[in-house]
Amino acid sequence: MGRPPCCVKAEVKKGPWTPEEDLMLVSYIQEHGPGNWRAVPTNTGLMRCSKSCRLRWTNYLRPGIKRGNFSDQEEKLIVHLQALLGNRWAAIASYLPERTDNDIKNYWNTHLKKKLKKMSAGGEEGASAGEVKTRAVAPKGQWERRLQTDIHTARQALRDALSLDDPSPPAKQPLEAAATAASSQATYASSADNIARLLEGWMRPGDAAGGKTTPSGSRSSASVLSGDQAASASHSGTAPTTDGSTVTSKTKDDGGAAAAAPAFSMLESWLLDDGGMGHGEVGLMDVVVPLGDPSEFF
């Protein structure tokens, strides 16, 4: 069957969103909630594709989104998760509820990839982080179908990896601390940001962080997860393996990783370096654990 164009191209506006468009979209969602994106352009009068509306909302207007610089802890968490999950940005984003997958993806492509490459070059050339990652990642499709079973493996691996960071019990400083640290550096501001802030009061308190606003029954709830959902959401990415060996080898079990990526030691040392975290910053565990029920997570 031929896929029809998502929108009637001639009538669809492209390019940057204007504040007026943002307002139209936000006020509509405020009234009806996110979801049923197909109906959004029609009902709002926006000359935008439904996809564009959804993207604009999830990546930019949704309340609870943190913008600006990524903290060092967020960086490390992303690197860990990327190693575990591969380029499953949505899955990775589910562990950082205040960040969007697009944001993480961009940050990875523009910052972390270079950073890791640089670091791995310091160890042994030829085995970039990307290559390491690729080896550990199974083709898409496999992991998705094994989500519920493999997520446990991923969590185990993540726990193992993180336990190297900080063997002590997780401190009680959740994301807010990291958020504060990061937002203090954040220079990004926009009218859309302001719109999002306006919406924070509208969102239910428990929803604001994750932006889980989808009406019941909507599939889109999976796209924006609160912490505990992230731990169990079926859409989340999981160990990119069928037996879990590659997952563990990538993080804790350096025996396996060493075979695949001897150059990773430098990266590891950076990832595992907690030296810079002690002063009011939040450790990796602190970022991860509060996202969900710890007992469920581990």
Next chain:
DNA sequence: AAGATACACAACCGCGACTCG
């Protein structure tokens, strides 16, 4: 000061997955 280049981020596109009749 002006042009060139690099960088960062928002947005688009295409595909696969899911839902429902």
Next chain:
DNA sequence: TCGAGTCGCGGTTGTGTATCT
């Protein structure tokens, strides 16, 4: 069971901004 419609994800591109020469 099948097909149409819709949604979400990941890769890629376009554009504005910052930095360098």
